[in-house]
Amino acid sequence: MNDHDIRTAFHAARAAGLRAKEAAEAVGLSEGGAIAAHLGAHDAPLQAIALRSDWLGLLQSLEACGPLMALTRNETVVHEKTGVYQNVSASGYVGLALGEDIDLRLFFGQWHAGFAVAEALKSQPGMGAPSLQFFDRHGLAVHKIHVREQTDLNAWQQVIERFTEPQATRAFVARAEPVAAVSQPAPDAVAFHTAWAAMTDTHQFFGLLKQFGLERQQSFCLAEGRFTHRLERAAVRALLIEAAFDGTPIMVFVGSPGCIQIHTGPVKRIEPMKMQGKAWLNVLDPGFNLHLREDLIEHVWVVEKPTDDGVVTSVEAFDHRGELMAMFFGARKPGQSELPAWRHIVAQLQQTRVGATA
Numbered sequence: 001m002n003d004h005d006i007r008t009a010f011h012a013a014r015a016a017g018l019r020a021k022e023a024a025e026a027v028g029l030s031e032g033g034a035i036a037a038h039l040g041a042h043d044a045p046l047q048a049i050a051l052r053s054d055w056l057g058l059l060q061s062l063e064a065c066g067p068l069m070a071l072t073r074n075e076t077v078v079h080e081k082t083g084v085y086q087n088v089s090a091s092g093y094v095g096l097a098l099g100e101d102i103d104l105r106l107f108f109g110q111w112h113a114g115f116a117v118a119e120a121l122k123s124q125p126g127m128g129a130p131s132l133q134f135f136d137r138h139g140l141a142v143h144k145i146h147v148r149e150q151t152d153l154n155a156w157q158q159v160i161e162r163f164t165e166p167q168a169t170r171a172f173v174a175r176a177e178p179v180a181a182v183s184q185p186a187p188d189a190v191a192f193h194t195a196w197a198a199m200t201d202t203h204q205f206f207g208l209l210k211q212f213g214l215e216r217q218q219s220f221c222l223a224e225g226r227f228t229h230r231l232e233r234a235a236v237r238a239l240l241i242e243a244a245f246d247g248t249p250i251m252v253f254v255g256s257p258g259c260i261q262i263h264t265g266p267v268k269r270i271e272p273m274k275m276q277g278k279a280w281l282n283v284l285d286p287g288f289n290l291h292l293r294e295d296l297i298e299h300v301w302v303v304e305k306p307t308d309d310g311v312v313t314s315v316e317a318f319d320h321r322g323e324l325m326a327m328f329f330g331a332r333k334p335g336q337s338e339l340p341a342w343r344h345i346v347a348q349l350q351q352t353r354v355g356a357t358a
Helices: 003-015 020-027 031-036 055-065 153-163 189-197 204-212 216-222 235-246 340-350
Strands: 046-050 068-073 077-083 088-091 094-098 103-107 113-119 131-135 141-147 228-231 250-256 259-265 270-275 278-285 288-293 297-305 312-319 324-330
Touching: 003 020, 003 046, 020 031, 031 046, 031 113, 031 131, 055 088, 055 094, 055 153, 068 250, 068 259, 077 250, 077 259, 077 324, 103 141, 141 250, 141 259, 189 204, 189 216, 204 216, 216 297, 216 312, 228 340, 235 270, 235 278, 235 297, 235 312, 235 324, 235 340, 259 288, 288 324, 297 340, 312 340, 324 340
Parallel strands: none
Antiparallel strands: 046 113, 068 077, 068 141, 077 288, 088 094, 094 103, 103 259, 113 131, 131 141, 228 297, 250 259, 250 324, 270 278, 278 288, 297 312, 312 324
């Protein structure tokens, strides 16, 4: 299929109501691949311009644009946060954005291609709201940035002009089929528990997994009953409703291969919704939206990690493929203890944990 045919088929799928990722898949492409087919001069409803791969410089330049909407998603969750891109920095391929509202952990080694995109939609006259969209080498979206009403459009256009590569092309490679895991000797549970108990910072957990050759949920199973506990699938909804009811500020982490996006603060409007055979659990607040496929939750865990500031507790949801969907914490900063109100919510959830008795 040539680029013209891709553009025609993609637009037809979009006109039928499919989201961009779904429309690309309907054409047999990754989302990044479908966007790349819109580079150059043409009259299709979607226009795309390739961007230079100075990701740090580009994100740092966005502060002048004022409020923007940051979007990070995985297969089952979309996290949308409106604010200003501030305090963006990097060490090697790992970056941070530490604005008042835009809080990101950036893994630039996964950022392969970026585009400035505008699309004509039936719901909007002219071209739709412009965006910057970034993809990994497989064409999977790692982060997107959308214009809001308060955005300085002149500053936005200057960013695009500064970082554009108008003659560039972008290619993607298909993801390889997952390789069956090689059987490994069972880890020493006593040694693992001892190492877990010795943690002084939550970030040490990643090193712990590497040291013992464990995947995240494998480690939870190995620590079950001491540091981890299984919850019912409905726990995520219960958590959000309880936090909204009593005003407890929480942290919501959602990650793609190239970015983790964090909301810190209260949640207020919790809206479960069924649409086209899918069950969505939504947070619909000014400045923060979360859309989580509640019907695809397979496992929910309470996880307790010791730190110098006391135990830090998370609630983590995984989908039917074993992929991490989202993580929830009580709002806190380094050096602070966990909120008693958050511990109360978790304690309430654990009364209905899997295997619990009344």
